Amino acid sequence: MRYRLWIYTSNADAGGSKHGDVSICLHGALGQVWLPQLQLLRSTGGGALFGGGAQPCELHVDAEEVGTLRKLTMGYAHEPEGHSARPWSLLQVIVRHGGDGMVACFPAANELRAPRALIELLPRLAFHEDAYGNYAEGPPPLPVGGQWTWPSMPTSF
Numbered sequence: 001m002r003y004r005l006w007i008y009t010s011n012a013d014a015g016g017s018k019h020g021d022v023s024i025c026l027h028g029a030l031g032q033v034w035l036p037q038l039q040l041l042r043s044t045g046g047g048a049l050f051g052g053g054a055q056p057c058e059l060h061v062d063a064e065e066v067g068t069l070r071k072l073t074m075g076y077a078h079e080p081e082g083h084s085a086r087p088w089s090l091l092q093v094i095v096r097h098g099g100d101g102m103v104a105c106f107p108a109a110n111e112l113r114a115p116r117a118l119i120e121l122l123p124r125l126a127f128h129e130d131a132y133g134n135y136a137e138g139p140p141p142l143p144v145g146g147q148w149t150w151p152s153m154p155t156s157f
Contacts, residue, residue: 001065002098003035006056007049010089010109015052018086020112022049025073026095028066035061050088069095069104072121076112087113093121101129 003026009015022038038059039049045058072095076088090108097103106121128136 001063003061003063004096004098005035005038005059005061006045006094007038007059008056008091008093009050009052010091011052013050013052013089015048015050018050018088020050020086020088021075021077023075024093025075026063026066026069027071027073028069030065030067033064033066035063056094065099068102069097069123069126072104072106072123074108074112074117074119074121076117087111088117090119096129101131103127103129 005024007022020039021036023034023036024038025032025034038061041059041061043049043057044060045056047055047057049057051057072093074090074093076090089111092108093106095104095106103126104123105125107124108119108121110119112119128138130136
């Protein structure tokens with residue numbers, strides 16, 4: 001299953017490298033899955049993971065299907081030894097489920113501090129995004145004898 005993540009750093013954060021390991025656990029109706037070491041992935045949207053100014057870092061991650069998202073756990077641990085442990089002001093995390101196009105917004109507005117930080121976030125808004133970038137409160141009914149498939153990115157013309 002492909003998940004699309006947008007991770008926003010607060011405007012109050014100075015941005016820049018933090019020397020931290022960022023991991024997210026997606027908790028869904030069918031189970032949970034950890035997405036480890038996200039700081040090593042390349043942003044598909046051009047934003048930096050610890051970029052300031054509320055610029056999103058966009059990541060695409062393949063992982064197990066967890067179903068409807070119920071909760072998100074954000075882990076932030078500073079490493080390696082000898083580097084200064086800089087706090088990170090997380091603003092929000094948005095997750096798009098690649099199977100059904102449901103998007104869940106997890107506001108945070110928390111500062112994650114050394115040496116290890118672990119916070120649980122609950123979704124405050126959920127909506128459906130179709131293959132053309134249209135939004136609705138929920139997905140359309142399944143077609144008779146088939147299933148919907150959603151691209152990882154909306155189609156552009």
